[in-house]
Amino acid sequence: MQPNSSASSVSYEIKNPSKYMTLTYVMSLALIAILSSIVHLVLGRVIDEQSQTGTIINISGQQRMLSQRASFFTIEYLVSGSNRSHDIAYNAIKKMHRNQVALIGYPDTTKKIDRLKSLSPELDALYFSAPFDVYKNTKLFTQSIERALAVDPLVEKLPFDIHSFDFVMLARDSLLDGLHEVVNQYEIEGLNRIEALQSAQNVVFWIMILTIFLEALFIFRPMVSKISRYAKRLQYEAKYDALSGILNRGAFTLLADNAIANAKQNKLPLSVIIGDIDLFKSVNDTYGHVVGDEVIKSVANRLHECIRNTDILARFGGEEYIILLPQTTVRDTHLLACKLRQRISELVMGDDEKSLSVTMSFGVAELISYDLNIDQLITRADEALYLSKKKGRNRVTIG
Incomplete structure (x- = not known):
């Protein structure tokens, strides 16, 4: 079977295909790598934020416990005079002070701009505004504890009026409630930040998935399609003659060897026809190579019209053609060659003022044991073609 001759006019050319593929591949991978890095960074931020949130919630939660611890052991100290209770209470308020510095820095209630920690409006209100005023109440609480711890219960007269110290009421009501609200607010804000980062991570992740899909659709798919067309074009050029659109000599030889092997194995007849355009050099000299090329193509088309789909037609040389006919005896091959000679002789090119008639000479041979x-079959057909030329051209000779 022969290809559509119009296929030879289609060109799929990639200039420097290796560079084209490399650049496309690198750019696509770079984009995916950038998006993957963003996902990785956002994930890192999520992990860091979870860690920081956990730390802040832990520290703020300690404030509640430390306030109760300081209050309890201060009362125990006032009642029993235990130095151990004194030290535990003192260490508790020192720890509260360090925790508060870690949470809000060193605030100046008269110059809020001097605070070292940036707080949300909600936390700012909890620490520095009514009704909770946590910073003020914490300061009053620790000062009250310090005054109580400064008392020597073994020297002072008993009983003490424990409720005269502010820490008792603060630890029981306003300070504890405020510290509880602070912990809740830190939890809310931490979770909100984590959710925001997770949402951003999801957005970037889906952007990456969409990017991969779009790259596959608009970059890799066109690239693969273009390379596939280019590969098909290379395959076509490796098998077919560029001018006539029929098989070239190399492709014919491969197909012919397979056909001969099949014919011998199954003991089937097989023949070959070699045809050569008569006086083709004079055509080029008289009419030019452009007309000569048109003659080559027209003869190929006329030959192709007259053969079967199972026959193999190829351009064997400059103006020489060869046809392999499986399951065909030399008698039938001779009849076909005579028909081809007649059809070619009817081929007239050019206009009435400068017309060109074309004839061909043929040699026919059949496969023998x-x-x-x-090559041996072609040699006999070629010798027969030589005799056709020698006898005056435009004729068929059996070899």
């Missing part, structure tokens, strides 16, 4: 390959 001692033919080892296509």
